[in-house]
Amino acid sequence: MARSINERFLDFQVAQQVRWLKVGNRDVKEALKLLKGLEAQVAAMVNANVLGDERFTTARLNALQAQTANLIDAWSQRLTPMLEKNNLDAMKAAADLEADAFKRMLPAGLDVTTPNPGVLQGAATSTSFQGATTAAWAKDFGTSLNRTTWTRINEGILAGETSDQITRGLIGTRSQQFKDGALQPRRRGLETLVRTSVNHSTNQGRQQVWEANKGLISSVQWVSTLDTRTTPICQQRDGKVGPVDQSGDWVQPSGTDPLDPPFARPPAHPNCRSTTVAITKSWKELGLNGTDLPPATRASMNGQVPASTTYYEWLRRQNPSIQKEVLGPTRFDMWKEGGVKPERFVNDKGDLLTLDQITGKATPPARITTAAEMVAYNETTLPQRKVLQSDLLVATNTLKEAKGNPDLERATGPAVFKARTALTEYNKLAKKDALEKLYGDWDISGSVFTTKVAGARMAQADEFVRNLVHPSRRPKVSVEVAARHKRPYYVDGQIHVNKNTTPGVISHEIIHAMEDDPAILKKTRAFLNKRTAGESPVKYQGEDVLKDKWTAKGGTDYTGKLYREATEVLTTGVERLIADPVSFATRDPEFFDFVMGIFHAKI
Numbered sequence: 001m002a003r004s005i006n007e008r009f010l011d012f013q014v015a016q017q018v019r020w021l022k023v024g025n026r027d028v029k030e031a032l033k034l035l036k037g038l039e040a041q042v043a044a045m046v047n048a049n050v051l052g053d054e055r056f057t058t059a060r061l062n063a064l065q066a067q068t069a070n071l072i073d074a075w076s077q078r079l080t081p082m083l084e085k086n087n088l089d090a091m092k093a094a095a096d097l098e099a100d101a102f103k104r105m106l107p108a109g110l111d112v113t114t115p116n117p118g119v120l121q122g123a124a125t126s127t128s129f130q131g132a133t134t135a136a137w138a139k140d141f142g143t144s145l146n147r148t149t150w151t152r153i154n155e156g157i158l159a160g161e162t163s164d165q166i167t168r169g170l171i172g173t174r175s176q177q178f179k180d181g182a183l184q185p186r187r188r189g190l191e192t193l194v195r196t197s198v199n200h201s202t203n204q205g206r207q208q209v210w211e212a213n214k215g216l217i218s219s220v221q222w223v224s225t226l227d228t229r230t231t232p233i234c235q236q237r238d239g240k241v242g243p244v245d246q247s248g249d250w251v252q253p254s255g256t257d258p259l260d261p262p263f264a265r266p267p268a269h270p271n272c273r274s275t276t277v278a279i280t281k282s283w284k285e286l287g288l289n290g291t292d293l294p295p296a297t298r299a300s301m302n303g304q305v306p307a308s309t310t311y312y313e314w315l316r317r318q319n320p321s322i323q324k325e326v327l328g329p330t331r332f333d334m335w336k337e338g339g340v341k342p343e344r345f346v347n348d349k350g351d352l353l354t355l356d357q358i359t360g361k362a363t364p365p366a367r368i369t370t371a372a373e374m375v376a377y378n379e380t381t382l383p384q385r386k387v388l389q390s391d392l393l394v395a396t397n398t399l400k401e402a403k404g405n406p407d408l409e410r411a412t413g414p415a416v417f418k419a420r421t422a423l424t425e426y427n428k429l430a431k432k433d434a435l436e437k438l439y440g441d442w443d444i445s446g447s448v449f450t451t452k453v454a455g456a457r458m459a460q461a462d463e464f465v466r467n468l469v470h471p472s473r474r475p476k477v478s479v480e481v482a483a484r485h486k487r488p489y490y491v492d493g494q495i496h497v498n499k500n501t502t503p504g505v506i507s508h509e510i511i512h513a514m515e516d517d518p519a520i521l522k523k524t525r526a527f528l529n530k531r532t533a534g535e536s537p538v539k540y541q542g543e544d545v546l547k548d549k550w551t552a553k554g555g556t557d558y559t560g561k562l563y564r565e566a567t568e569v570l571t572t573g574v575e576r577l578i579a580d581p582v583s584f585a586t587r588d589p590e591f592f593d594f595v596m597g598i599f600h601a602k603i
Contacts, residue, residue: 005105006279007306012101013223013277014314016202018326020090021273024198027086031194032187034082038075039183042149043167045071050156050163061154068150076142083134083194087201088124094205095120098278102213106280107288110216115208123208129200129267137193145186152182160452173456179432180463192270199267203276207265210244210278217244218281219252221306222259222266224274233268236260239307241279253279368437369596371589377437378582434581439467440600448510451478455499461506464578470601473520475513504578508571514598515566523603524569527594532560554587570595 003011049064056064095115102112126133132140149170156166172181210217224238242259243250252258266274282304315323324332368374396416444466449458458479466474478494488497488505490512497506515521532546540547546560550572559572573595576584585592597603 004304004306006277006304008105009101009280010221010223010277010306010309011314011317012105013275014309015318015322016094016097017223017273017275020094020198020202021195023090024195027198028191028194030082030086031079031190034075034079035187035190038071039171041071041075042068043171046153046166046170047163050153050161050166056157061157064153064157065150068153069146072142072146072149076138076145079142080135080138083138083197084125086194087134087197088121090198091120091124091201091205091208092117094202095209098206098209102209102216106216110286112216113209113212115212119208120205123204124201127200127204129196130270134197134200137197141186141189141193144189145183148182148186162454165454168456168459173460175456176432176460177429180460196267196270196272199272199275203266206276206278214244216280216286217278218285219250219256219279220244220259221277221279222264222274223277234272234274237264237268237274244278367439367441368434369600369602371585371592374434374437374581374585374592375589377434378586431580431582435578436467438577438581438596440470442471448474448476449479450476453479457501457503457506460503461510464503464507464574465510468574468577469511469514469599472601473514473517473599475510475516477510477513504575507574507578511571511574512566514570520570520598521565521567523598524567528560528567528569531590537562550588553591554583555591559591570598574599 045064045067049067099112099114106112125135128136130137152170153166156169161169168181170182172178172184178184210220219241220243221239221241222234222237224234237259239257240259241253241256242262242264246263250262265276266272268274315326318326320332320336323335327335368377444463446466447462448465449462453459453462469475476493477490480494480496482488482496482498486496486498488495488501488509490496490509493513493516495506495509495512497509515524528546532548535546535548537544538547539545540557540561544562545557546562547557548560550557550559555576556572559568561568573584573591576592577595581592594603
């Protein structure tokens with residue numbers, strides 16, 4: 001059965017929204033590049049003013065604070081016009097595409113008006129989203145950026161840090177892809193601002209077309225097909241219908257649910273990916289003579305509101321060129337030739353989507369506290385991993401087929417390396433993301449160290465413990481850095497490590513201090529006794545341990561080491577969380593839940 005004009009408009013609008021998300025990705029890269037330039041300026045300023053061996057007077061601190069504010073203010077004055085230009089370009093393009101779609105889909109003879117450029121220019125700078133204009137949001141972002149930047153610089157100076165330590169604390173470290181710095185939340189905030197403003201601009205571009213062509217349009221429908229995160233507000237608005245403008249003479253179409261508020265337009269929330277679609281009038285409402293219209297055209301112009309659709313229902317209706325554009329050639333081939341359903345893949349932005357997520361039936365928790373939640377979260381990473389594994393398999397097989405042909409081998413070899421590297425990097429990032437899901441939603445200021453320490457490994461271990469352990473149970477330790485090869489250990493509130501000790505082992509030694517609390521020690525000994533009930537000690541690396549199934553479940557027999565007033569339960573547990581939380585949750589869920597329960601003060 002032929003689809004109605006309004007159903008075709010819905011399909012067109014979803015396809016356009018997919019492309020606008022890609023425009024948002026492009027604009028995000030441009031904005032982050034601008035921010036990276038500022039970070040370099042701030043680092044140069046810190047290096048020029050902080051030597052680490054002198055005291056700062058109030059006057060010097062005030063002067064440095066003013067210098068920081070001036071740098072960020074000058075940067076903000078570049079950010080605002082960049083955002084406004086990009087948003088105006090997106091608004092104009094959205095308006096042109098909408099007007100062209102009207103001309104293409106509606107019968108010839110109906111006049112379609114394209115908004116005046118001046119109207120779009122005014123809308124780009126004056127219309128607000130989430131209560132403020134783009135310029136106001138950019139100003140607020142600059143304020144928060146200045147506050148975060150100066151707070152970290154000031155804390156570093158007061159703690160006696162060197163310029164390098166302050167810079168790393170602010171920007172992050174290369175080994176962690178700079179995600180461990182104080183500015184990482186601001187980078188994410190800038191991404192959110194850019195993506196949200198692009199969605200606002202494109203919806204406003206279409207809005208201007210609709211207002212200029214009110215004679216052709218009966219109403220506007222909210223579409224949350226692509227908002228796969230399905231926030232409650234977008235779930236509630238999906239498919240609802242409201243007026244074109246606020247003129248007040250609109251009547252709700254029969255059989256439709258009213259949009260609330262009636263004139264609501266995306267974005268409904270930060271990072272909103274919902275859109276809106278115009279509902280054209282029927283041929284009768286347009287005053288057309290039915291006898292002059294072909295029967296198929298007359299039937300398609302029924303003026304009815306299309307039913308809501310899911311992302312994959314929409315995807316399956318598209319022609320192969322659009323399907324390939326959305327999924328990419330590899331995923332497209334896996335779907336069409338390999339029989340893998342597209343629900344298993346990622347969307348254009350790289351978000352991992354399952355059918356349950358698309359329909360809003362299940363959403364992975366923002367914070368993970370149990371093994372079951374971690375296993376469920378890991379399921380959402382499998383589609384992308386399978387795509388990358390498929391890419392590697394295809395490249396490897398191609399290289400095998402090229403054996404004996406030097407030219408083909410040389411041409412194919414880099415593809416194998418690239419595919420293998422992509423899979424390795426994805427697995428590495430997936431482990432890091434899983435660990436960060438375990439981080440508590442609490443205050444992580446300060447340090448677990450009572451003595452001044454230096455070095456990226458110490459800082460990383462400090463970060464692990466502050467994020468994983470609830471403030472009410474967070475240990476405090478002093479540090480002694482021993483000879484290069486001396487074995488790390490903990491005793492009487494002090495950890496003894498060497499220059500080569502890894503962050504995981506440093507965290508292990510810090511966690512020992514938690515058992516200085518008799519209540520926690522009682523709980524860990526009870527867990528150990530329960531797991532090893534009826535066992536006799538055996539030797540492991542020359543020491544008595546209770547073997548249990550620690551190793552068989554992915555761990556180490558060292559977990560069962562016997563002490564008079566301590567255990568290795570929490571210490572080996574934290575090492576497993578840091579190394580591979582998914583494996584830990586999958587292979588020993590009981591142990592995982594106990595460690596997380598203690599760390600999060602739930603047990």
